[in-house]
Amino acid sequence: MKGFASFVIRFRLAIIIATAVLTAFFGYFIKDIRINPDVTTYLPAEDSAVSRFKYIGEQYSSGAIAIVIMETDEVFSRDGIAHINGVTTALREMEGIAYVTSLTNVLDIRTGADSSIEISRLIDEYDLPDTPEELKSKKDYVLSKSLYKGRLVSEDGRYATIICRINEDYDKNEVSERIREKVLSLGYDDTFYFEGMAFQMLSIFDFIVSDLVLLIPLIILLIAVTLLMSFRSARGVILPLLSVAMGIIWTIGLMAMLGIPFTPVSDAIPVVLFAVGVAYSIHVINKFNSRVTDAALRKEQSVLALSEVGVPVLLAGLTTFVGFLSFVFGAYLLIIRDFGIFSSLGILFILLISLTFTPAVLSYLKPRRNAGDSAAEKDKTNLLMRLMNKLAAFATRKRITVLILALVLMAGSIAGIPFLKEKVDILNYFSEKTDIRKSASVMNREFGGSVPVQIIVRGDIQDPEVLSEMKKLQDFLGRQEHVSNVQSAADFIEELNAAMGEGKKIPDSRDKVSNLWFLVEGDEMLAQLVNSDKTEAIIQAFMVNVENKDYYRFDEALDEYISSHNSDQVIFAKSGMPAIYSSLGKSLFYNLIQSVIIALVLIFICMIFLVKSLKGALTGIVPLIFSMLFVFGFMGAFGIALDIATVLIASITVGAGIDYSIHFVTAYRNFIKNGSPVEEALTQTIRTSGKAIVINVVTIILGFLVLVFANLLPLQQFGILIACTMFVSAFAAITLMPALISLFKMKLVKNKYIKNN
Amino acid sequence: MKRFIFISACLVVLFCLPYISAAQMTAAQILTKVDANLNSAKDQTLMTTITLIDKAGKTSARTMSLIQKGSDKRLVKFLSPADQKGIAFLSLPNDNLTVYLPAFGKTRKIASSVKNTKFAGTDFSYEDMEAKKYSSKWTPKLLRTDGSNYVLELSLKSGMTSDYSKLIMFARTSDCYPVKIEHYDKGGKLYKTITASKIEKVGNYLIGKETVMADHKTGTKTKMSITSAKFDQGLTDDKFTEREMIK
Incomplete structure (x- = not known):
């Protein structure tokens, strides 16, 4: 690490320039990023139901059905029929629409007078019925035929559908948008609803865009405020934000270059990376603030600071990387695999930038005067510090109470897990208040669904x-x-x-x-x-x-x-x-279990290398298992379903939550190595490392809570849940873990390394 | 007397022809001549091969015989493929259309109110198959003379209904035989194009032996090739009866 640190400081200018050039390069491609709301493309083509669905869509133009529902006082009135005909004619002439079916152009076969066959349009568009008698007899006829009733007109004659099939060769969103605009521009005073998969996809598209536009500035603002409060300096705000922002630009630029679009899952990548990735630069800046104190020795001290902070930051980053990577293997949904690939790459980019660009810039900056002292000053009176002291006392002295509480909570969680349900219907992406849900309920009620x-x-x-x-x-x-x-x-x-x-x-x-x-x-x-x-x-x-x-x-x-x-x-x-x-429902559970196992195993291996002790590694993953059981129990008990976004929570929690264990165990071992007895070392660890964990988790929770403002429901719930789990996992790391260590008197260090005082 | 009128008419046409083609023919004159080209035979007997060409270029063929008297009596019989052999359509004046289905051994009247329905799976709608004169339904406007063709824009006469908003007709300046007609939908977009080729003189009449109708919305095409044509055979009305359909 020392070699790396001197390299970074030696070539600091080159690093800053290279980072800027790369950012400009990737940034240039962001203009090409696509948004893909087509749910059917999220599914793997190997699934026979999926490949058939695509085949039928291509051969019979059934893939993208756009349904216009017209609500009026009486469909079988002069205006009612004229309006249906107006919409039908307008849509038939529209580019990109393969077929339109409605009351005024559907094929009707019937036996006429003198047993002739009449194969004609149900309603002749050149001779629309307009007298009350004609309308009445048409209504009676139409409602007597199951081919039309409940399909093209509702039983009570107040709703009618105009069903469009969008040509496979066209952009479904663009055509859906034009359908909506065209229908509304006709100026009819009826109420129109827009239903069917084409319009659902259009809504997903709109929501992805509005989520990206709203959430990214919001999280930047929130993190900026948090950083300002803790660092009270321009560098403390700008550098972490800049390093994460550049990492995200690289990630999205790469996605655009490779043609990977934003989906309801991957549109969370910027928010997730901001929430998780900002910590790396914070650690680096913290270390520089306390180590680099002399302007004359700036370079040497920078090398020292970086070589000290490098390993923990690298470990924290790599474990998070592993957590995200666990989605890549065997994911049923392609969008989850893509999320895994690009969020883990994003973490690597941010990690790289935080360990090269950030220290390179810092080494040019003047040391902050008395930064270390004033921080120490503040600590004594700090509310947080007092809290940490209490926590330390509680975790070590009342360890049995802590363990019993944890066991009770765990039992409660396990009891909730069987109630965990999955949700697979696209409609669940939208809140009850959205137009698309209202349209769907009309469709379900009057026309037997879509x-x-x-x-x-x-x-x-x-x-x-x-x-x-x-x-x-x-x-x-x-x-x-x-x-x-x-x-x-x-x-x-x-x-x-x-x-x-x-x-x-x-x-x-x-x-x-x-x-x-x-x-x-x-x-x-x-x-x-x-x-x-x-x-x-x-x-x-x-x-x-x-x-x-x-x-x-x-x-x-x-x-x-x-x-x-x-x-x-x-x-x-x-x-x-x-x-x-x-298939999707079954795959969600399978995906969940698989990604959790992969993440746990990989991280367990990382822990063994880190603490070089099986006991230590096991102790380290206890808070993770605890928080995972908690979140699934919580979801089960409160009816929050497993869906395409919430399925990601477990592995992200493992990847990000393990950082707390690593920080804690590393600090604890240092205290033990320096000769502190177990209780003393624990108290010291909670006071120092514990405090850092609390600050970190608050930042991450605030970051994820931004997702509460997301339009897409899975993202909203993902935000809330991950905030809960991160809290539980951090809290377990600073209470449950010390209680366990204290109970079993674990030193996690071989005796020969312990200094004898 | 009849002969006298016919000869006089021929002479008038012969005398006027150089002047008409050299000077400007009016749009109405051109369209009248187009109609004359298409409808002047007293009767006709045609053998036709219809080839349906789908979007991917896959073809399927069927053959039919067609006899027509005047512009409003027509009998079409399908000869192949095997499972359609014997199916016949008889159209008589006043939108009177009857179909014969040999597998049922029955005839049925068909209400032909549906102008925009496809005729027997082709790209021709029932409206396209109508033997009506263009000049009775459309008002022509001469847009330009385009090399060897007059280009006419036909707009619908009031009181007439059509699936098309306008037609653009290309008729040869030499003889006013229409070689291409573009059909525009009600939104003003090109919907179908019919082109005639292999235009030959059979007896006294000009005939396009190959006609292709392309539907630009579906990407399908229908080719009608006339394999034999006879005119003015003196067909009598008893050829246009249900009994003849069943034969």
């Missing part, structure tokens, strides 16, 4: 037996709770067969089917349901937003049905969000 369920059917789609199997599966879907609007091409074949006077059923020969097909060939509606070779079809249905367990139950029932009905003639394969949610 969570897509899709089944791919492979076989000869003109074969009556295949069509019958499709109908059976549709009937099965229709019987499931929370599922509605089941539809496939088989429905049209039945309607046409009825119009030919042979009853509403699948015809008895393949020739009949292909004759019927000919009549509706090329219609938009069918292009969304069958491929042009008629070797593949889609059965689609919608589900309301429900609890996870209902998605899982449905998914399992569907699996069972499919496996018992697949044959040589027809093969069904499921997709859609319930299937994806099921």
